[in-house]
Amino acid sequence: MTETRSPRKVLILGALSAMAAATARRLAAQGAEFVLTGRKADALEREANDLKARGAGSVSIQVIDLLETSRCDAVMDLAVEAMGGLDTVLVFYGILGDQAQAETDPQEAERIIAVNYSSAVHWVMAAARALEAHAGSSGVLLTASSVAGDRGRRSNFVYGSAKAGLSVLMQGLAHKWAAQDNAPRAVNLKLGFVDTPMTDGIEKGGPLWAKPDDIAAIAERALVKGGPNVYAPWFWRFIMLAIRVTPFFVFNKVNL
Amino acid sequence: MTSDFHPQTAKRSWGRVVEAHHDVARPGSPEAAAALLPVLQDRGETGLPIGLGRSYGDSNLNPDGALIETARLDHYIEFDPDAGVLRAEAGVSLDDILRLIVPRGWFLPTTPGTRYVTLGGAIANDVHGKNHHLAGSFGCHLRRFTLARSDRGVLDIRPDSEPDLFAATIGGLGLTGLILDVELQLVPIRSACIDQHVEPLRNVDAFFDIAEARATDYEHTVAWIDCTARGDRLGQGVFSSGNWAASGGLEPHAAKAGPALPVDAPGFALNPLTLRAFNMVYRRVQLLKPQNSRVHYAGFFHPLDSIRDWNRLYGARGFYQYQSVIPFDTAREATREMLDRIARSGQGSFLAVLKTLGDRPSPGLMSFPMPGVTLALDFANAGTKTLQLMAELDALVKSSGGRLYPAKDGRISADMFQQGYPEWERVETLRDPALSSAFWRRVTS
Numbered sequence: 001m002t003e004t005r006s007p008r009k010v011l012i013l014g015a016l017s018a019m020a021a022a023t024a025r026r027l028a029a030q031g032a033e034f035v036l037t038g039r040k041a042d043a044l045e046r047e048a049n050d051l052k053a054r055g056a057g058s059v060s061i062q063v064i065d066l067l068e069t070s071r072c073d074a075v076m077d078l079a080v081e082a083m084g085g086l087d088t089v090l091v092f093y094g095i096l097g098d099q100a101q102a103e104t105d106p107q108e109a110e111r112i113i114a115v116n117y118s119s120a121v122h123w124v125m126a127a128a129r130a131l132e133a134h135a136g137s138s139g140v141l142l143t144a145s146s147v148a149g150d151r152g153r154r155s156n157f158v159y160g161s162a163k164a165g166l167s168v169l170m171q172g173l174a175h176k177w178a179a180q181d182n183a184p185r186a187v188n189l190k191l192g193f194v195d196t197p198m199t200d201g202i203e204k205g206g207p208l209w210a211k212p213d214d215i216a217a218i219a220e221r222a223l224v225k226g227g228p229n230v231y232a233p234w235f236w237r238f239i240m241l242a243i244r245v246t247p248f249f250v251f252n253k254v255n256l
Numbered sequence: 257m258t259s260d261f262h263p264q265t266a267k268r269s270w271g272r273v274v275e276a277h278h279d280v281a282r283p284g285s286p287e288a289a290a291a292l293l294p295v296l297q298d299r300g301e302t303g304l305p306i307g308l309g310r311s312y313g314d315s316n317l318n319p320d321g322a323l324i325e326t327a328r329l330d331h332y333i334e335f336d337p338d339a340g341v342l343r344a345e346a347g348v349s350l351d352d353i354l355r356l357i358v359p360r361g362w363f364l365p366t367t368p369g370t371r372y373v374t375l376g377g378a379i380a381n382d383v384h385g386k387n388h389h390l391a392g393s394f395g396c397h398l399r400r401f402t403l404a405r406s407d408r409g410v411l412d413i414r415p416d417s418e419p420d421l422f423a424a425t426i427g428g429l430g431l432t433g434l435i436l437d438v439e440l441q442l443v444p445i446r447s448a449c450i451d452q453h454v455e456p457l458r459n460v461d462a463f464f465d466i467a468e469a470r471a472t473d474y475e476h477t478v479a480w481i482d483c484t485a486r487g488d489r490l491g492q493g494v495f496s497s498g499n500w501a502a503s504g505g506l507e508p509h510a511a512k513a514g515p516a517l518p519v520d521a522p523g524f525a526l527n528p529l530t531l532r533a534f535n536m537v538y539r540r541v542q543l544l545k546p547q548n549s550r551v552h553y554a555g556f557f558h559p560l561d562s563i564r565d566w567n568r569l570y571g572a573r574g575f576y577q578y579q580s581v582i583p584f585d586t587a588r589e590a591t592r593e594m595l596d597r598i599a600r601s602g603q604g605s606f607l608a609v610l611k612t613l614g615d616r617p618s619p620g621l622m623s624f625p626m627p628g629v630t631l632a633l634d635f636a637n638a639g640t641k642t643l644q645l646m647a648e649l650d651a652l653v654k655s656s657g658g659r660l661y662p663a664k665d666g667r668i669s670a671d672m673f674q675q676g677y678p679e680w681e682r683v684e685t686l687r688d689p690a691l692s693s694a695f696w697r698r699v700t701s
């Protein structure tokens with residue numbers, strides 16, 4: 001899909017996520033500019049070269065652990081300076097964590113919540129302020145949440161609760177912006193199963209597994225229109241609808 | 257195995273005949289990929305690089321061993337759109353590359369009949385295309401590549417700095433090390449279109465006459481052969497030639513392939529009757545096209561790519577592909593004889609392709625192409641009778657001084673292979689001790 005707008009100025013939080021990289025490639029082909037953030041300098045460098053070859057206007061990198069939420073505003077300022085503006089923020093960082101461990105070790109539970117939710121609150125708020133100030137209605141804030149947040153399941157409910165928090169946060173932000181003139185858009189992807197390093201340990205196959213580029217195509221479209229909640233791929237809307245309306249006495253027997 | 261490797265129970269190649277258990281790793285960076293080789297070596301296990309799995313038989317499988325998938329080595333390193341020089345990681349597909357370079361007026365020096373192959377796979381099989389008679393094979397256009405080995409670490413391989421490993425890796429079937437990245441010289445195009453010329457072939461003799469005539473005027477040539485026809489119609493078909501068009505825009509192919517075949521076709525879908533009907537209809541349709549027309553490169557070079565997972569058409573038992581090359585001196589006789597055997601057997605498929613290969617030498621030690629005529633076709637797997645037919649064809653190829661294409665093979669004997677590729681022992685000496693394949697164990701035993 002090609003847009004008739006000037007190339008995007010994109011800040012990616014968690015640019016090394018497989019889905020973030022796939023999305024960035026699509027935007028690079030349209031000449032977008034980027035500030036990439038992540039923890040690994042070499043890997044960010046590699047990503048930057050790839051995006052430049054694919055047509056990105058400019059790419060700079062910021063090595064940061066996104067748990068360092070004291071740097072939120074500074075990173076926004078840096079992005080604005082590097083690209084001469086900012087109109088798109090993609091929040092892709094996250095961890096699956098270990099549910100079993102989280103049930104006995106509060107630190108693991110804490111870590112899952114800190115990465116997927118509490119730090120994200122800081123970044124989402126800072127990004128919202130920056131987009132309001134620098135982009136107005138051309139701004140978009142997109143987050144990667146999960147269908148795991150739609151109903152608690154025994155296999156991953158700590159992670160699920162953090163993603164539920166993120167989804168509600170974005171829902172609220174979208175609600176706030178809907179009431180304002182010249183406000184940016186908030187889009188929250190509710191992702192199903194995606195074949196990325198995060199799910200490498202899980203045996204794959206079957207029609208429910210999407211590829212990172214399938215998600216990237218959905219994200220690319222969601223940046224232009226739709227939302228605030230976008231199930232990715234779309235069929236998860238119906239799967240989750242079925243799962244949500246399943247009565248407890250049935251649900252409790254299913255191993256999910 | 258370390259946690260980098262995950263068990264996968266039913267890994268198959270494109271022909272889907274071989275199905276085996278593998279421990280599969282998908283390293284996320286070139287460094288992580290290179291680090292896997294010493295791990296394998298320490299554990300006394302073998303691994304094999306695998307790209308998009310488009311090889312048909314067992315040359316890209318390593319049953320009960322490990323596979324290193326290059327899917328995540330998919331980054332570009334540098335693209336110079338002025339000079340047409342591209343540096344990319346080995347898991348980047350030709351599909352991806354064409355979408356990047358065509359709009360900037362560049363094309364691959366040669367392309368196989370599908371875009372869904374990786375750079376690593378293109379080198380390891382030293383692939384050829386419709387322009388082989390002029391351009392030679394893929395390996396003829398490589399400037400350098402990076403190779404990771406269990407014994408020597410990461411190496412910069414150039415024709416002058418590491419001539420042995422350069423030559424052994426081109427057509428080296430993934431055995432000399434894991435290719436990490438590649439530098440290619442692209443060729444300029446003025447449009448994304450081909451001016452195509454289509455003409456009927458009365459029989460196999462006509463092929464030899466027309467192929468010779470067209471090779472001088474056309475950059476791309478190929479013939480499609482109806483392998484159900486017999487008698488004086490033996491080898492009837494369609495000859496297609498093409499040159500890059502001077503205009504027509506630089507639009508690349510569409511990003512996504514068409515609809516996928518969702519399930520295996522039932523085993524009876526392909527039988528002599530449906531085959532004959534298909535061949536007849538296909539030939540008519542081809543000949544109904546105007547003799548000269550302007551077509552997009554995707555339809556011209558990669559006709560099958562518009563149907564995803566077409567290999568499932570052959571049903572759950574899978575299929576074999578058979579591809580031979582026979583030197584010019586003996587080609588006419590041998591091709592006629594082979595087509596005759598195939599037609600009599602009633603087992604030929606709808607995709608018999610005949611093409612002349614040229615004399616531009618490849619740097620590769622075990623490169624398949626040689627000057628002569630190559631025949632390629634599918635056989636649905638019907639068990640013993642299919643193997644028997646292929647064994648008969650093997651005998652013909654062997655006695656005519658020809659050889660078979662490892663990318664397509666899952667069954668030839670050691671003897672047959674070694675006669676066709678006398679340099680195999682040099683490759684064996686240069687093989688990375690941590691790498692092996694089902695194919696290699698068979699043909700070197």
Ligand SMILES: Cc1cc2nc3c(=O)[nH]c(=O)nc-3n(C[C@H](O)[C@H](O)[C@H](O)COP(=O)(O)OP(=O)(O)OC[C@H]3O[C@@H](n4cnc5c(N)ncnc54)[C@H](O)[C@@H]3O)c2cc1C
Binds near residue numbers: 309310368370377
């Ligand atoms: C429809 C179709 C049409 C085709 N047409 C042609 C044609 O016209 N001409 C032609 O020559 N071939 C043709 N082929 C064959 C195809 O081009 C080759 O099999 C090619 O090697 C497949 O690439 P791949 O990435 O899928 O490699 P795979 O099949 O996954 O692997 C092939 C070999 O490459 C090795 N390898 C892969 N990556 C690396 C790496 N990074 N480092 C070292 N070794 C590596 C593997 O070990 C293996 O030996 C065709 C195949 C299909 C399905």
Ligand SMILES: NC(=O)c1ccc[n+]([C@@H]2O[C@H](COP(=O)([O-])OP(=O)(O)OC[C@H]3O[C@@H](n4cnc5c(N)ncnc54)[C@H](OP(=O)(O)O)[C@@H]3O)[C@@H](O)[C@H]2O)c1
Binds near residue numbers: 016020066
């Ligand atoms: N894959 C799925 O099936 C699935 C399903 C639903 C939702 N999601 C969500 O989708 C998003 C993208 O995930 P993915 O599947 O693309 O997985 P991925 O490739 O593993 O990406 C996750 C990224 O988050 C980064 N990250 C984690 N903690 C960080 C921190 N403290 N600071 C900076 N970066 C950090 C990781 O960086 P490092 O490389 O430095 O560790 C990694 O690059 C995640 O939010 C995930 O929860 C995924």
